[in-house]
Amino acid sequence: MSDLVPLQAVLNARTSSVPGEAAGAGRRGCPLSDLRDRLRRAGLRPTRQRLSLGWLLFGRGDRHLTAEMLYDEAMRAKVPVSLATVYNTLHQFTEAGLLRQLALDGSKAYFDTNPSEHHHFYLEDEGQVLDMPDCGITVDSLPDAPEGMEIAGVEVIVRLRRRTGSRQG
Ligand SMILES: [Zn+2]
Numbered sequence: 001m002s003d004l005v006p007l008q009a010v011l012n013a014r015t016s017s018v019p020g021e022a023a024g025a026g027r028r029g030c031p032l033s034d035l036r037d038r039l040r041r042a043g044l045r046p047t048r049q050r051l052s053l054g055w056l057l058f059g060r061g062d063r064h065l066t067a068e069m070l071y072d073e074a075m076r077a078k079v080p081v082s083l084a085t086v087y088n089t090l091h092q093f094t095e096a097g098l099l100r101q102l103a104l105d106g107s108k109a110y111f112d113t114n115p116s117e118h119h120h121f122y123l124e125d126e127g128q129v130l131d132m133p134d135c136g137i138t139v140d141s142l143p144d145a146p147e148g149m150e151i152a153g154v155e156v157i158v159r160l161r162r163r164t165g166s167r168q169g
Pocket of ligand 1: 114119130
């Protein structure tokens with residue numbers, strides 16, 4: 001995991017540019033100040049902890065991860081947070097609309113750094129979540145919403161398993 005700029009360096013150097021950033025690709029400022037703006041716009045105070053976790057979360061494109069996965073990354077990046085803080089932060093980000101929680105199964109909560117509506121493949125045995133290509137599915141027949149309600153969104157999860165030949169029980 002050497003593709004991330006050391007976090008402390010980034011947090012301490014407020015305005016320096018970050019290697020690897022696509023220069024001028026429709027973005028202004030460095031990713032960290034973008035992140036700070038993003039948190040503020042979402043109504044969250046950009047605390048050091050939120051910035052650190054946000055940097056890990058959003059610094060690598062669209063991803064799907066659990067609190068445990070983010071906690072592991074934080075430990076490797078030497079970010080001093082507890083697992084409880086990671087949980088709380090993920091839920092705050094979700095409530096603020098920065099993340100989307102995926103309803104995959106009851107045992108593990110996955111968070112998607114792309115909060116827009118899209119569909120997923122889920123490789124159950126390996127706990128892997130993949131975005132479905134845009135053209136992957138069309139949902140053109142929905143039931144009427146119950147009285148007094150409307151459909152807010154549709155998320156499709158297509159469950160996958162690896163082909164194993166003769167391993168059927
Ligand atoms: Zn996704």
